[in-house]
Amino acid sequence: MLEQATLSVGGDTYHLPVVDGAEGDRAINVTKLRETTGFITLDEGYYNTGSCRSAITFIDGDQGILRYRGIPIEQLARKSTFVETCWLLIYGELPTREQLRCWSGLFTKYEMIHEGLYKHFDGFPSTGHPMAILSAMINAMSCYEPSLIEMESPATFQIAAARLISKIRTIAAASYKASIGLPIVYPKPHLDYCSNFLHMMFSIPFRDYEPDPDTVAALQLILILHADHEQNCSSSTVRMVASSGANMFASCAAGVCALWGPLHGGANVAVVEMLQHLHDDNVDLNDYIRQVKDKNSTLRLMGFGHRVYKNYDPRASIMKELADNLLGKMRERDPLLEIAKRLEDVALNDPYFVERRLYPNVDFYSGVILRAMGIPVNMFTVIFAMGRLPGWIANWREVNEGGATLYRPRQIYTGGLARDYVPIDERKSA
Numbered sequence: 011m012l013e014q015a016t017l018s019v020g021g022d023t024y025h026l027p028v029v030d031g032a033e034g035d036r037a038i039n040v041t042k043l044r045e046t047t048g049f050i051t052l053d054e055g056y057y058n059t060g061s062c063r064s065a066i067t068f069i070d071g072d073q074g075i076l077r078y079r080g081i082p083i084e085q086l087a088r089k090s091t092f093v094e095t096c097w098l099l100i101y102g103e104l105p106t107r108e109q110l111r112c113w114s115g116l117f118t119k120y121e122m123i124h125e126g127l128y129k130h131f132d133g134f135p136s137t138g139h140p141m142a143i144l145s146a147m148i149n150a151m152s153c154y155e156p157s158l159i160e161m162e163s164p165a166t167f168q169i170a171a172a173r174l175i176s177k178i179r180t181i182a183a184a185s186y187k188a189s190i191g192l193p194i195v196y197p198k199p200h201l202d203y204c205s206n207f208l209h210m211m212f213s214i215p216f217r218d219y220e221p222d223p224d225t226v227a228a229l230q231l232i233l234i235l236h237a238d239h240e241q242n243c244s245s246s247t248v249r250m251v252a253s254s255g256a257n258m259f260a261s262c263a264a265g266v267c268a269l270w271g272p273l274h275g276g277a278n279v280a281v282v283e284m285l286q287h288l289h290d291d292n293v294d295l296n297d298y299i300r301q302v303k304d305k306n307s308t309l310r311l312m313g314f315g316h317r318v319y320k321n322y323d324p325r326a327s328i329m330k331e332l333a334d335n336l337l338g339k340m341r342e343r344d345p346l347l348e349i350a351k352r353l354e355d356v357a358l359n360d361p362y363f364v365e366r367r368l369y370p371n372v373d374f375y376s377g378v379i380l381r382a383m384g385i386p387v388n389m390f391t392v393i394f395a396m397g398r399l400p401g402w403i404a405n406w407r408e409v410n411e412g413g414a415t416l417y418r419p420r421q422i423y424t425g426g427l428a429r430d431y432v433p434i435d436e437r438k439s440a
């Protein structure tokens with residue numbers, strides 16, 4: 011007999027099935043709650059609601075555990091590459107040598123974008139936000155690949171996935187070049203994924219940018235760390251859009267928009283802006299923390315706290331070590347890194363943060379690293395999107411496996427009761 015939860019309400023008692031996950035996570039299945047009880051559940055912000063079953067990523071927020079398809083993030087960070095991690099997330103297993111060769115070959119084959127797409131950049135103002143451009147261009151890309159809109163075969167899916175992951179680099183770098191009025195740089199087929207992106211970002215006509223191995227390795231690590239994170243805001247958005255039967259490009263373009271917000275992927279920009287303010291205005295860190303803790307203040311310690319992690323985000327630990335190593339090798343002392351470390355130290359010894367189990371998250375140190383790599387601040391969240399794209403695609407594929415079921419939540423209505431239409435001459439201003 012499967013375990014059941016008992017619900018007593020309105021004088022009646024109901025039994026609801028319990029669902030057990032692979033890692034001991036447990037849920038009460040309320041799929042039939044409304045038809046059997048007339049009640050729905052209400053969980054604003056989805057603090058306690060599982061939207062799906064997923065086999066892609068596992069997080070244990072209390073233990074600070076993150077695994078992609080069962081493999082700990084710490085191992086992937088040390089041993090894998092971003093291209094390999096993309097395959098792992100999408101297909102569930104590490105690729106064989108031959109699979110990786112073919113997969114990597116698709117990235118090279120599809121790194122260019124249609125010449126017509128380059129013309130779009132003439133239409134964007136130089137002040138256009140790279141996230142707006144990225145979302146628009148992902149959808150625009152699908153106009154040039156109509157055959158990829160209808161995913162009628164696994165082969166079509168694989169090509170569409172490779173095209174998107176490869177071309178997001180080209181689009182991102184082109185949006186940067188267009189924003190600073192420099193010529194767009196084409197990808198080079200012999201360069202690896204990360205080196206090619208850095209080449210397109212920083213090379214200029216007749217002088218190629220030669221990325222140093224540490225910068226390439228840092229970008230690789232950042233992309234791996236950002237590649238997926240179970241049902242975060244943007245991945246849930248991708249699943250919501252995918253559930254309507256929308257194509258991969260439209261779903262991922264929606265994910266870009268969700269990621270943009272400062273409470274989500276936009277936090278890496280907000281962290282650096284916060285650190286820059288603390289540095290430029292010589293703000294006393296204890297005073298700043300006092301403002302953050304003030305109930306009347308809307309100020310938040312950006313890069314701190316997480317809906318799931320109530321322990322140190324394992325990605326933040328790796329990022330902190332990377333920041334130390336990269337800046338150490340560059341023999342660059344970035345005052346913002348020193349401020350970040352002091353801020354972390356003050357916060358982690360303050361009861362406000364300890365009681366609420368607020369720790370640094372993935373965004374707390376990433377911006378300092380991206381700055382050291384020469385990435386402009388307004389491109390930070392674009393880098394996050396580049397990393398998260400394979401996770402979005404893996405979620406899109408999971409929604410479509412066995413046919414998408416439309417995601418359509420219910421609500422508790424709090425508006426006005428029934429009333430009649432009033433002709434305009436009889437209306438009184440409220």
Ligand code: SDX
Pocket residue numbers: 238239241242243272273274275277302309310311312313314315316317318366368371372373
């Ligand atoms: C990402 O979901 C994911 O997996 C996301 C992500 C991914 O890889 O996809 O990990 C990437 O988005 C990381 C998070 C980046 N965002 C930030 O760094 C923005 C700053 N952090 C917060 O805004 C906040 O911590 C959230 C939004 C991340 C999570 O907030 P929750 O889960 O909604 O927590 P909450 O607002 O209910 O806070 C609980 C308490 C509150 O205080 P009380 O009302 O109990 O007194 O903690 C406080 C909050 O005020 N709090 C903070 C805080 N975060 C929470 N106080 C000060 N500074 C903060 N950063």
